[in-house]
Amino acid sequence: MIYDVKHETMSREELEVLQLERLKKIVHYVYEKVPFYKRKYDLAGFHPDMIKTLKDIQKIPFTEKSDLRDNYPYGLLAVPISKLKRIHASSGTSGKPTVVCYTEHDMEIWKDCCARVCGQAGLEPDDIVQVCFGYGLFTGALGMHQGAERIGAAVIPASAGNTERQVMLLKDLKATVLVSTPSYALRIAEIARKLGYDIKKDFSLRLGLFGSESSSEEMHAEIAKQLNIFTTDNYGLSEVIGPGVSGECYKKNGMHINEDHFYPELINSDTLEPVKPGEIGELVLTTLTKDGMPVIRYRTKDICTLDYSPCECGRTTVRMSKILGRSDDMLIIRGVNVFPSQIESVLMEIPEIGSQYEIIVTREGNMDKLEVRVEVADGSLLTDYKKLMDLHQKVQHNLRVILQIDALVKLVEPLSLKRFEGKANRVTDLRKKN
Ligand SMILES: [Zn+2]
Structure with a gap:
């Protein structure tokens, strides 16, 4: 199902008009509300009035993970703390985590975008969804949970760990959809077999929504075989919103970016210049609509390609390839x-x-x-x-x-x-x- 027909199937021309209007607004907004952006832009000789076309986004300085860390915890907020409705954090490999804040408005966008990702994957209102991401500060579990609920499905918030119990729940509660990391899906299949179950006969699973780590087509094929399901990939990162940035449709030909909310660019990580169409590059994202803690030209370090050609599923939004890796991981x-x-x-x-x-x-x-x-x-x-x-x-x-x-x-x-x-x-x- 297409959750938001208006925004997921609008013509590229209409979409670009909407993106430009939102880009101008958000850049003015952060310039006025967040001293960090004003300082950075003044120093670089950039002013929001310089945005006349979408291409002008290239004049704006990048935002990096270190900017989020340096402004821990609330330095990048564009609203008073009292306006926040939810606070998540991503696990830092060392030291302080990166804090992500949502207003009521941001929560609505997040739920809608996750519902779109669920719809892209083929989730239906009568599905029973077992979420096997760890619940907590991590955005993955609650994000996908809210998206599946918004579609109208029933959610089992199983969280991660205790795999034998997960397998029991999957079987007894007749879950039709699994949400987890690809590696945990394989672990679940392994334990189910060890416990003597016949996955085809004993389980009701039909679909998997996998995210939070990059995985190859071949890994997905292996999961599809072992769990007897249709697998889909989805992508998000907590610095931008969490899950909900993009998701794979049934054509399995890239992940549709929710472009009316997240403006994507691909750059060469060394020269910082845009790559040519079709080339591999680092994904840079701008949140066009968030008001709590927008990020402008955020360098994700994730490497992929972008495909703007129309998709047979009817969506017009650009598709990003699977993440080849992080520029840091190469x-x-x-x-x-x-x-x-x-x-x-x-x-x-x-x-x-x-x-x-x-x-x-x-x-x-x-x-x-x-x-x-x-x-x-x-x-x-x-x-x-x-x-x-x-x-x-x-x-x-x-x-x-x-x-x-x-x-x-x-x-x-x-x-x-x-x-x-x-x-x-x-x-x-x-x-x-x-
Ligand atoms: Zn599609």
């Missing part, structure tokens, strides 16, 4: 750039390989060493020397031919690598500690 192995998601794609295309892997990067002398540990799908293969060597060679060969990287490949037993209940962390780069 590994440079002996001069070759590679994202962990690309390694994942290569691994998942090999049928004898299981769905769990780890990547470890070290440096010996001046030489980068990449080790890929991956579970085999069937443990009996490990006792068949010939088959084991063949598979080993195949993995090494595919990594070399497809990604131009030489890796030390270790094939390990099923269920021997670490599992994740929230965001997966499969990469250890030990070079950074040297």
Whole structure:
């Protein structure tokens, strides 16, 4: 279903008129209400009156994660604290978290955008949705929860963890939709099998909405097979609003950005210039409608492509590709750039390989060493020397031919690598500690 027909299917011309009108308004608004933006813009010689066309957005200085951290907790608010209705925070890897604030108006936008994402995925009012994200400061759980409710579905706020109980709830409460990270979906499938369930027969699941970590097409295909569901990807980040920025429709050909609320640009992370149409770049987002804590030209560090061609589902909004990785996560192995998601794609295309892997990067002398540990799908293969060597060679060969990287490949037993209940962390780069 298309949740907001007016805004999701308007012509590009109409949409751009709306975007420009909202852009002018929001830039004036932050300039007047948030001293941080006024200072920054004055210093850069930028004034909101300079916005005449959408292209003029390129004249505005970027906002970075460090700006949010430096202004912790309330420095970027455009309204008095008394106007806030909800406060979330993203987990900082070190030190203080990044705080995200919502007014009543922002909460409405958030719920609508999450409802659109649910509609994009194919969620219907009679669905029963089990949300297996951790409830709390993290925006993922409550965001998708509110979106599914707004569509009219019933929500089971199962949260994350205690996977055996999750499996019991999925089965007994006849959940038709699973909301989780892709890695946790695989964990649920694994535990269901371990408990002796036949997923096709014992469960009512039909659809999965996966977000909060990047995952390859091949990983989705694996989840679809294991849980017997249609899988969709969605994208958001708490600094911008949380989930609700974009979601994949049934055509599975990119995630529709809710462009009337979030204006997207793609830039080259080094030169900071816009990339050419169709090229890979870093996603930059501007919130066009939030009034509590708008962000203007926020550098997400997420790498993707944008496709403005019409989609068969009827929506006219631009589609972003799956996130290839974060610009911070890109590994440079002996001069070759590679994202962990690309390694994942290569691994998942090999049928004898299981769905769990780890990547470890070290440096010996001046030489980068990449080790890929991956579970085999069937443990009996490990006792068949010939088959084991063949598979080993195949993995090494595919990594070399497809990604131009030489890796030390270790094939390990099923269920021997670490599992994740929230965001997966499969990469250890030990070079950074040297
Ligand atoms: Zn579509």
